[in-house]
Amino acid sequence: MLKVDRPKTLKENALESLRDAITSDVFKPGERLVERNLCESMGVSRTVVRECIRHLESERLIVGIPNAGFVVATISGDEVKEIYDIRIMLECSAVRSCALNADEAVVKELHQLREKIANCLQNEDIMQALKLTTAFYKLIFTTGGKHVAWDLVERLNARISRLRALTLSSAGRKTKGPDNLLNIINAIEQKDTDRAEEICKKHLTEAAEIASKLT
Amino acid sequence: MLKVDRPKTLKENALESLRDAITSDVFKPGERLVERNLCESMGVSRTVVRECIRHLESERLIVGIPNAGFVVATISGDEVKEIYDIRIMLECSAVRSCALNADEAVVKELHQLREKIANCLQNEDIMQALKLTTAFYKLIFTTGGKHVAWDLVERLNARISRLRALTLSSAGRKTKGPDNLLNIINAIEQKDTDRAEEICKKHLTEAAEIASKLT
DNA sequence: TATTGTATTATGGTATACAATCATATAACC
DNA sequence: GGTTATATGATTGTATACCATAATACAATA
Known part of the structure; x- marks a missing residue:
């Protein structure tokens, strides 16, 4: 069984990039993450950003507040x-x-x-x-x-x-x-x-x- | 300090619904999940479905194959x-x-x-x-x-x-x-x-x- | 100064468009 | 007949425009 590399999607790259930014402290805990800013800084569409956000939310790296966006998770x-x-x-x-x-x-x-x-x-x-x-x-x-x-x-x-x-x-x-x-x-x-x-x-x-x- | 329930977003409801369907074996392991079908059966847009999918992907309940969609995760x-x-x-x-x-x-x-x-x-x-x-x-x-x-x-x-x-x-x-x-x-x-x-x-x-x- | 009203911004969500890619059926070829 | 090439359709990947609503900042007012 040979392993074949699947093409990396834009979303995966954006995800890595965003996760990296959070774990490398580019975005500080508690800091607000605004969709459109992220779109701009990563050069991708809102669709992609939103998918990334969901992924990271599930990883507990960011926390979503309904109707009020997302913040980088803090930890006690x-x-x-x-x-x-x-x-x-x-x-x-x-x-x-x-x-x-x-x-x-x-x-x-x-x-x-x-x-x-x-x-x-x-x-x-x-x-x-x-x-x-x-x-x-x-x-x-x-x-x-x-x-x-x-x-x-x-x-x-x-x-x-x-x-x-x-x-x-x-x-x-x-x-x-x-x-x-x-x-x-x-x-x-x-x-x-x-x-x-x-x-x-x-x-x-x-x-x-x-x-x-x-x- | 009074506690106020945050309104549940559509995405959260859809997420629960989908997760429930998977853990309750409505969707069998290995079964393909087609976005459009999910949209229809849950009555939500593709954006929402994709957000849910990303979330569940991160939970390892479903597995995404680039350009080939998603399947319910199998387990060894x-x-x-x-x-x-x-x-x-x-x-x-x-x-x-x-x-x-x-x-x-x-x-x-x-x-x-x-x-x-x-x-x-x-x-x-x-x-x-x-x-x-x-x-x-x-x-x-x-x-x-x-x-x-x-x-x-x-x-x-x-x-x-x-x-x-x-x-x-x-x-x-x-x-x-x-x-x-x-x-x-x-x-x-x-x-x-x-x-x-x-x-x-x-x-x-x-x-x-x-x-x-x-x- | 505290409150209220208002304008702005951001999010939640939908619909749509289109290119890229995969799977499959079909046609052409040897 | 079996293999290869091609066309086709389905589905995903991505972008964008749009609306309604909630949150926020800010100005006006008492």
């Missing part, structure tokens, strides 16, 4: 805490499965990603570090066969992207983060599921603590 | 298994929190819901039993303060609604299910978090096993 401290709790559960489970399934090719790729992440953090390229971190975890989840879980995590992460960026760039995190990742990779390589889970949990718990202070 | 056995695994994690966590927070009013309401569920199952009103079961868990999640988690569970459930219905009505489940719920309620009432979690896990594991046989 409680929700942040819950999101981190859920991530801990899902990621611990994923990292265990990954440890069981990972071959050396995967381990190698994880190492490469970790390296790049460390570099980005050194160079203060936080946005790129964020993307690479996402790729790192995506590999862990998919290797573990946790596709549904990854889908959920990706969406949860989108809702806290601002916090993730702040957390990544926070004082102690810039060297400690990559250290943790290295430990995770090593545990995966040794198929030590318990240890992999333990470090993963620790890593995320630390992140959650930093995030909660920033809220 | 692996995905079903994963969904149940995730539900176990989330529901165990929720039921623990619920046990800590629940007052007698909540316990009473849980009892009432359980009663109704048992009745529906007796009368073979599976769809209603499904809705009540959803209400039962919703109460558990919200009492435990797990709003984000509930949001996720609700969506995951929508994707396996057919299986849930079959599971509910399966042979041994019609009396055993309500029995389990009763045990959960009792554990909650006694604030016995460990026991509540244990039963919850058992309950869901059984459901997952039945579901996996039906796949």
Whole structure:
């Protein structure tokens, strides 16, 4: 079965662009999103913009108020805490499965990603570090066969992207983060599921603590 | 502060209607959804239909193929298994929190819901039993303060609604299910978090096993 | 200054048009 | 007859114009 790339529709591109703008903090939480402005800035019709908006609404990235348009979603401290709790559960489970399934090719790729992440953090390229971190975890989840879980995590992460960026760039995190990742990779390589889970949990718990202070 | 109901927009109603049709198996998995037909059957314009479609696409209830329309999402056995695994994690966590927070009013309401569920199952009103079961868990999640988690569970459930219905009505489940719920309620009432979690896990594991046989 | 009235803006929704693309049936060809 | 090419129709992708209504900003008034 060969995979064939479907042509990307304008709507998909616009969706990505808009989502990116929100998660990259171009549009701030609470900020109003006006259809026509979006049409103009993206150069597409209202039809497309409205479809994108619906999609993002369903992702909880924006919130619609009947007859009053849309605003970028805000997020409460409680929700942040819950999101981190859920991530801990899902990621611990994923990292265990990954440890069981990972071959050396995967381990190698994880190492490469970790390296790049460390570099980005050194160079203060936080946005790129964020993307690479996402790729790192995506590999862990998919290797573990946790596709549904990854889908959920990706969406949860989108809702806290601002916090993730702040957390990544926070004082102690810039060297400690990559250290943790290295430990995770090593545990995966040794198929030590318990240890992999333990470090993963620790890593995320630390992140959650930093995030909660920033809220 | 008085609460005023926002007027429901046409799009919201149409969305509910369409989602309901899918989860109630009016549209079968793999079935093609043709815009114009939907417009006609719901009596709304294409714009509205497309907005709904985008929303449901994001909920993974329908899948869009560029330039070739939309089909009701199918679901693989692996995905079903994963969904149940995730539900176990989330529901165990929720039921623990619920046990800590629940007052007698909540316990009473849980009892009432359980009663109704048992009745529906007796009368073979599976769809209603499904809705009540959803209400039962919703109460558990919200009492435990797990709003984000509930949001996720609700969506995951929508994707396996057919299986849930079959599971509910399966042979041994019609009396055993309500029995389990009763045990959960009792554990909650006694604030016995460990026991509540244990039963919850058992309950869901059984459901997952039945579901996996039906796949 | 607080209230009311009014003008403006934005949204919710419809209808329509048209190009691009896919699926299918048909015709032409070897 | 079977294969390839072509025409056709259906459906989606996208844009646009339009209207009614609700929200908002702003001016007028007491």
